[in-house]
Amino acid sequence: MLKSANLLGIAGLFFLLSLNACRPYHVRQQKYIQLIQKEQFALAEDQLESSRKAKKKEKHKLLYVLDRGYAAFQQGKWSESSEWLMKADRLAEDYRKQLGYDALSLLVNANVKPYKAEDFEVVMMHYFHTIAFLKQRNFESALVECRRMNNSLSDMYFKSSSKPKYKDDAFGHLLMGLTYEGSGDINNAFIAYRNAYEIYNSDYASFFETPVPNQLKEDIIRTASALGFRNEADFYRKEFKLDSAQLNRPKPFAEAVIFWQNGLGPVKEQWSIDFIITQNAGSISFNNAGLGLNFVFPATSISQQDANNLASLQVFRIAFPKYISRSPIYKTASASSNGEIRSFQMAEPLEQIAFKSLSDRFSREMGLAILRLAIKKATEYAIRKENKEVGALMGIANAITEQADTRYWSTLPASISYMKFPLKEGKNIIIMRANRFDDQKERVDTITIDAQKGRTYFEVYSTIKP
């Protein structure tokens, strides 16, 4: 006959497993992701629509509405996309720490909490939303979106410590500049361009090896001159050393701003790290010499008995998220029409930004993960000493629930590049060419724009499948 303790142990095991029963969101949405990889956006949207469970789950809601916004966006359903992205924006804005979920995540894992978007995912949400409005020529709402992005960027900046990290987004400021300029607000465009330049010139150059786009340099000088800011225009002319042919290009009849969304960003997966535990006077340290990791906790952070229990474990394994590149197929792309050929310039290296974001918060998150597992392991050890069977059950439960939070916005591009392209009056057929890394046959697409005088048109060129 089973003793009451054993029964409780089994109940505990089942309870923990029930909290952990659901597969991660992106695993459940594999079919959707596969359809996106084939650029079958309508089918991908149908797939999302049919996944009832994803719709209801509060903790995955943000990812679901972001996916809906993206799927509608890629089909050119701008208004629908905007509605979903608006919902996503509200969820991201209203996200706040809930003590209940935080405590539960310590006992189980971080997947039990509602998903909190990464900073760069918030920037991308505003990017898609701004473009959705620009495609509808709704500059007023696009500018509202730019202001919202600006607020998100300043939140991101102020919450960061003084350590060098991804704390501001150059592309966000660049997009604001392009939108302001498209709406005719040259003054705000200049300010946004200048802010973008400063970030490209510092963080983006050092962290991501992404240089300042030449188009941005040209736009800074041109908007400064148009505003009559002679000192600024002269300063940037000397700083950028652009050739006069580029600076004195005639004003086109109309202009297209084309964004190239290349490939898909990295996937977030789980990896396990082994730590050796040593108990010193007043502290417990977790060490992995191979990876050069050493985390020291004061022994007061847990009870003496738990500390002793932990120290006797000697080794333990921890699950942590990591990004793995989905190497894009295309290396470069260009646009040509009316005898003009222009190449795209890198504006947002999202893949590198994702890697950097995770490494920026590695220490903090690893500390939390160790604390989480320490509590579970100390309990397991104590039970194991009393009753091996129940302890073993607890060990199984702990092993199963030890999971990293690998949720992420799975359909973001690996990078976004951009260009400005001059348009002639009437119908413009722009030939888009994307060149592969493996030098196989290039991909050719077209964008058609019926241009009216003085207008700026915003276009998106997306390359995911071969």
Next chain:
Amino acid sequence: MNILRYTTAFVLAAGLIAGAASCSQRTVTRVEPNKVIDLSGRWNETDARLCAESLVSQALGGDWLGNFSNAQKRKPVVVVGLVRNNSHEHLDTEIFTKDVEKAFIKSTMIRLVTAGEKRNELRGERADQQDFSSAETMKKFGREIGADFIMQGTVKSIVDSYGKEKTTFWQVDLELTNIETNEIVWIGDYKGKKYIVN
């Protein structure tokens, strides 16, 4: 009995926390439309209502109304034009401009004419009548009442945040301009501020 203590404590803790963290009963309570309820800190129907009330009282109490009526011996005709949203939130400015229009008509001191899309629709309908309506009921062209003033405005906002704290400041500016002379005869504003802790 240590084992019992540990397992019980662990299971109970996880259970209680899971219960507290996950479900809560949804309740619906009917409230007065004027009751102030702030949930997210975003612009809401209370802001729109307070804004309309403030601007209506400023507009109807302004000197421009008496000055015009005394000089012209008739009621002024106003068209409500665009209120530009230069704020950081997607909001429908028509919610409060419609309240302003309603208050103008109720006051019986101001005459209102349509603007924008609605005016185009009316003109389309009038054009259709020339082809499809009987001669007795067909409405004539060139009989629209020309407005004396146009009301235009902007919504602006400033957001300041640090950590979990945030303030949002709103300013709605409305102005009345004499269409013939470009003279601005009245400016009113509504200011609102919210302090949000997340």
